[in-house]
Amino acid sequence: MIGRWHGLVIDCPDPQALAGFYEKLLGMIRVQDEPGWVVIGDAPDRPGVALARVEAWQPPKWPDESSNMHFDVRVDDRETAGEKVLELGARRLEGGGETFDVYADPAGHPFCLVAW
Incomplete structure (x- = not known):
C-alpha cells in the first residue's frame, strides 16, 4: 500500500x-x-x-463530454429518490438504464441513482 x-x-x-x-x-x-x-x-x-x-x-455537457468521475448513489426506490433530488436542485439528464437514472447536481456534475 x-x-x-x-x-x-x-x-x-x-x-x-x-x-x-x-x-x-x-x-x-x-x-x-x-x-x-x-x-x-x-x-x-x-x-x-x-x-x-x-x-x-464549467460543468461537462452530458452526454457529449465525459465527467471523468461520478457518484453512484444506491436507493431503494428510484422514482421517489428522483423526486427528492429534483427538490434539492438536481436536474434529470439523458441516459440511464434498467437499474439507474442519471441526474446533475446543482453545479452540473453528473451522478446516478441506482436500485437493484
Whole structure:
C-alpha cells in the first residue's frame, strides 16, 4: 500500500451550497467549513468529500463530454429518490438504464441513482 484514501475533491462555483446538496443526498455531515472549501463525511477522522471553489467552473455537457468521475448513489426506490433530488436542485439528464437514472447536481456534475 502506498497510501490511504483521504477524500474526493469536487470542483464547483459554490462549495457551501453544493455541500448542502450532498449532505442531504448522502446523509453526511459537514466536518470542515472554510471560505472556498467544505468537507463532508461521516466523521472528521474518516475520508470525506471535499467541495472546492473554482471561479471559472464549467460543468461537462452530458452526454457529449465525459465527467471523468461520478457518484453512484444506491436507493431503494428510484422514482421517489428522483423526486427528492429534483427538490434539492438536481436536474434529470439523458441516459440511464434498467437499474439507474442519471441526474446533475446543482453545479452540473453528473451522478446516478441506482436500485437493484
